Amino acid sequence: MTAGGTRQLQYRVAMREAMREALLADERVFLMGEDVGAYGGCFAVSLGLFEEFGPERIRDTPLSELAFVGAGIGAALGGMRPIVEIMTVNFSLLALDQILNNAATLSHMSGGQFAIPLVIRIPTGGGRQLAAQHSHSLEGWYAHIPGLRVLAPATVEDARGMLAPALADPNPVLIFEHVLLYNVEEEVPLEPATVDIASAAIRRGGRDVSLITYGGSLPLVLEAAAELATAGIDAEVIDLRVLRPLDERTVLESVTRTHRAVVVDEGWRSGSLSAEISARIMERAFFDLDAPVQRICSVEVPVPYAQQLEEAARPRASEVVRVARALVEGRPVDG
Amino acid sequence: MADFLMPSLGADMEAGRLVEWRVKPGDRVERGDIIAVIETDKAAIDVEVWETGTVEALLVEEGTRVPVGTPLARIGSGAATGPVAAPPEPQAETPSAPGPPPLEAVPASERPSLPTSAPAPPPTGRLRVTPLARVRAEELGIDLARVRGTGVEGAITQADVERAASSAPAEPPVGEEPARTLTRPEPAAPPSPAGAPEARSTALRRAIAAAMSRSNRDIPHYYLSMAVDLSSTLSWIERTNQQRPVAERLLPAALFVRAVALATREVPEMNGHYLDGEFRQAEAAHVGFAVAVPGGGLIAPAILEADRKSLGDVMADLRGLVSRARAGTLRSSELSDPTITISSLGERGGVDAVFGIINPPQVALVGFGNIVDRPWAEGGLVGARRQVTLSLSGDHRVSDGHRGSLFLAAIDRLLRNPEQL
Numbered sequence: 001m002t003a004g005g006t007r008q009l010q011y012r013v014a015m016r017e018a019m020r021e022a023l024l025a026d027e028r029v030f031l032m033g034e035d036v037g038a039y040g041g042c043f044a045v046s047l048g049l050f051e052e053f054g055p056e057r058i059r060d061t062p063l064s065e066l067a068f069v070g071a072g073i074g075a076a077l078g079g080m081r082p083i084v085e086i087m088t089v090n091f092s093l094l095a096l097d098q099i100l101n102n103a104a105t106l107s108h109m110s111g112g113q114f115a116i117p118l119v120i121r122i123p124t125g126g127g128r129q130l131a132a133q134h135s136h137s138l139e140g141w142y143a144h145i146p147g148l149r150v151l152a153p154a155t156v157e158d159a160r161g162m163l164a165p166a167l168a169d170p171n172p173v174l175i176f177e178h179v180l181l182y183n184v185e186e187e188v189p190l191e192p193a194t195v196d197i198a199s200a201a202i203r204r205g206g207r208d209v210s211l212i213t214y215g216g217s218l219p220l221v222l223e224a225a226a227e228l229a230t231a232g233i234d235a236e237v238i239d240l241r242v243l244r245p246l247d248e249r250t251v252l253e254s255v256t257r258t259h260r261a262v263v264v265d266e267g268w269r270s271g272s273l274s275a276e277i278s279a280r281i282m283e284r285a286f287f288d289l290d291a292p293v294q295r296i297c298s299v300e301v302p303v304p305y306a307q308q309l310e311e312a313a314r315p316r317a318s319e320v321v322r323v324a325r326a327l328v329e330g331r332p333v334d335g
Numbered sequence: 336m337a338d339f340l341m342p343s344l345g346a347d348m349e350a351g352r353l354v355e356w357r358v359k360p361g362d363r364v365e366r367g368d369i370i371a372v373i374e375t376d377k378a379a380i381d382v383e384v385w386e387t388g389t390v391e392a393l394l395v396e397e398g399t400r401v402p403v404g405t406p407l408a409r410i411g412s413g414a415a416t417g418p419v420a421a422p423p424e425p426q427a428e429t430p431s432a433p434g435p436p437p438l439e440a441v442p443a444s445e446r447p448s449l450p451t452s453a454p455a456p457p458p459t460g461r462l463r464v465t466p467l468a469r470v471r472a473e474e475l476g477i478d479l480a481r482v483r484g485t486g487v488e489g490a491i492t493q494a495d496v497e498r499a500a501s502s503a504p505a506e507p508p509v510g511e512e513p514a515r516t517l518t519r520p521e522p523a524a525p526p527s528p529a530g531a532p533e534a535r536s537t538a539l540r541r542a543i544a545a546a547m548s549r550s551n552r553d554i555p556h557y558y559l560s561m562a563v564d565l566s567s568t569l570s571w572i573e574r575t576n577q578q579r580p581v582a583e584r585l586l587p588a589a590l591f592v593r594a595v596a597l598a599t600r601e602v603p604e605m606n607g608h609y610l611d612g613e614f615r616q617a618e619a620a621h622v623g624f625a626v627a628v629p630g631g632g633l634i635a636p637a638i639l640e641a642d643r644k645s646l647g648d649v650m651a652d653l654r655g656l657v658s659r660a661r662a663g664t665l666r667s668s669e670l671s672d673p674t675i676t677i678s679s680l681g682e683r684g685g686v687d688a689v690f691g692i693i694n695p696p697q698v699a700l701v702g703f704g705n706i707v708d709r710p711w712a713e714g715g716l717v718g719a720r721r722q723v724t725l726s727l728s729g730d731h732r733v734s735d736g737h738r739g740s741l742f743l744a745a746i747d748r749l750l751r752n753p754e755q756l
Contacts, residue, residue: 259467259493290467290492330486 005190012182014160015045015121017192019083022167023053026081029167032059032068033085033121042087043123043182069095069120073102073172076118081167089124089138089176103172104147115170119163125178125216125266126314132302135310137266139176139215140273143243149173150243151197152215156186158241161195169197176243178216178266200247202254206236209324210254212277213264214240217315221264224320231321233328243273251277252285259290260327264315269297291327296320337386338394338406340476344375345672351375352400353407362390364410371407376542378634378665386410404478463490475500539632550695554609557736558690560702560726561743563750564711569721571753579647587706587723588624588679589650593756595677595701596620596641596649598745604734605727605742606674608696614733619643623673623694624653626660635694636665637673646756679703688724698730701746725750 009017022029031046037060040047050058061068065086072084086092092099099120106114126135143150149169153159159177166173203218204225213221218239225235236254240246255261261281265274274295281293299313326333341351355372364370369381370390391411395401464472464479468491472479479491482499486492568590576584599606599620607616620642623635636659638644638652659665678691678700689702704724711720725746729739749756 287466287470290465290494291487291490327487330490330492333487 006187007190008185009156009160009188010182011156011159011177011184011186012043012045014156014188015163015177016047016049018160018163019046020049020052021192022081022083022163023049023057026167028079028081029083030057030059030075030080031083031085032061032072034061034063034068034087036060036085041085043177043179045121045177045182046085065091065094066098069098070102072118072120073098073106073116076116076172077106077114081117081119083119083121083163083167085121087123088130088134088179089122090133090136092120092122092138099142099148099172099174100145104145107171108147116172117167117170118172119166119175120172121175121177123179123182124176125180126298126303126310127180127216129305129307129310130179131305135303137216137268137298139174139243140265140267140271140276142174142176143246143273143276145244147171148244149197151175152241152243153177154181154213154215154218154239154241155203156184157188157193158195160188160192162197165195165197173197176215180216181219184219197242198245198247200241200250201239202236202250203239204235204237206234207258208234208236208328209260209262210236210238210251210258211262211264211320211324212238212240212251212254214243214273215266217264217266220315220317221320224317224324227317227321228324231325233325235324240277246276246280248280248284251281255281255285256288259288260324261289262294262296262320262324262327264296264320266298266315268300269295270300272297291330292333294323294327294333296323337388337410338478338481339370339384339386339408339410340478341373341395341401341403341405341407342382342476343403344373344380348375348403350400350402353395353397354379355397356393358390358393358408360390360392364388364390376539380665384410388412404476406478463488465490465492467493468496471496539628539634543632546695547692550692554693554695554698555731556693557729557731557739558726559729559736559739559743560688560690560724561740561747562709563723563725563747564713564720565706565723565750566721568750568753569706575753583647583650585646585650586653588677588703589646589653590750590753590756591677591679591701591703592622592624592638592641592649592653593646594746594749595675596622596638597749597756598742599675600642601745602734602738602742604738605699605729607698607733608672608674609698609730609733610696614698617674619674621672621674623676623697624656625676625678625691626657628661634660634665635673635676635678636660673697676700677703680705688726690726691728693728693730698733699742700728702726702728 019031031049035042036046037050037055037058040050046058069084069086072082075082086095103116103118106116124139125137139150139152142148149171151162151166151173153162153175162175166175203222206225211221211225221237225237228235236258238251238254263274263277265272267273269275274297278293278295296315296319298315301313304310304313323333344351352374353371354374356370357372358364358370364384364387366385366387367383370384371382373380373382388410391409393408395405395407462479463484465486471493472482475496477496477499482491482495484491485495565587569587572585572587579585603616604614606620607614619640621637621639622641623637625633625635627633636656638649638656641649675697676694678689680686680689685705688704691700691702693700706721706723708719709722710717711722725743727739727743
């Protein structure tokens, strides 16, 4: 095989390769979190790294998110390039004080004297029957906080490519990895592509309706777009990629072309990222709209454990198809 | 069946006077026929009909002034029709009354409704119209009360508006998103009897007063000027003209128009309209050229798409435009919506420079003074050169002095390279 060819790569392995590359390239990089070392990570993302890099650089931590995220911030202040893994987004709330009050504010409060080159990786989302304390999608909350950059790699290429620019960013960067994406395999170039951590991506061009999503919902939205195509509806799919700061321009330009928008977000609808996207479309593209903006979000309940109930609570491709068709064909959206 | 509506013949036109009907009920009309003469504040215009059919009823009497969008006549399919319903409530106002509020402010359902074959609006009684459809209807002059909605919850969508307008396709070629502010029906108009010159000039003066007062109040102007050496350009014109038939000879004004039009491609924020707190850049440069009209006053009809035309075509347009403007027989498309204006006072009065007031909703006005011999220093020597003072009145909400100076520099460079025009 020569450069220019492609290979199958799993999302989980892509993330591991990205960390391995960073660890090899820069001695200041280290990984820490619960069970990331000897156990290889709760989702097996760091499997093998402990053996290769040793306990100094692949550090198992006590079960205290507040303590080890705080330690990561301190290490970043001290010149290191820490990668901190929090086992699930639900647990990240224990570290919210560190993330919001320290990581996101110190550069601001020191007049730019202190940089926090910290990366926090957080698995998010449901669909694996892990019940209500391990299955939520709270990345929209973090997208609320100035001072953070919030990434949601939805493709293997982004999983492979986003870590390096995130580590190079002098400010804290949160990377949300949807737990259903870890097993996804995709064809990627042998040479890892350089990706940016600033822009949204159009994953499928279309002219009838813009389907706007990110992270774990991208596969189901692409599936919906393919089904819509068989019904003669040409849907454009936008992967936000970066949840903060939002690449508003790509979204607005798309809506200006298609005149209709459906936002698909696994978070709860009330006060969600989808609400923000919808509001911005209304503010900036009102006169280009030919139908009200629609949102497809998780049902507003704690994510159920039972498989059928969990499935029913999360956004589904069939629902995206139904709502997009109703918008384009001018039928009632509800019902 | 369709209504013939009072057309909008300019961005600032709120109402027009129906001067004369050229048809009567029962007449057969073909799409493109001139069926009425309408007087705006600026000129009397012959207006075409966009339907083929039979005139069923004239709804507005001659001499009446009505708001844009008001139905003026009903055009039937031409098939035998039953008794025609009574005309609607008169919506006319007396000529001296101030202009009515724009139609947009009045919910369509509150307007007197006409007998129509369209289904009734949804039971809520209020029309549901998408924001996009509302903009499109305004552009196409479509009365939303007469459009059947097929969108979500019965809303009128862009497609519904375009369907309603489809029997009157006055649109530019499809494919591209049309330039919002520039698409209007463009009926061609042969010379027409104009209204009484005196009344017209008073109305014109009043229209200028309104537009210029608004501009001075709302637009934060900035002004720039630059001396341009035209010596070699004028020699080039002389040489070129020797090879052209007399009727096609070039005047410097044509080069001014081309240079300004091409320069807008480099500094596009000079070209377009500022409407509703937002600048909308135009896709093409429709260059208005200020022309003094007999009886006093000034109008600035447009050389359409001056950035896409040859110098010869621009010259031909300019020639036709000036003579038609002075005769009061401009085409409606030429009166509506230039995207930038040139004021050239050189030929009269011989002033050095022009610092004009921007004609809203445009955002820039380019001035040319008299072309004169002046001492000009170049390479350490002073010599007599043919020179013109180029000036810019810019809208500071949209651009600034830096962009303005780049714009003037582009015009300067283009003028000094006439073979590229």
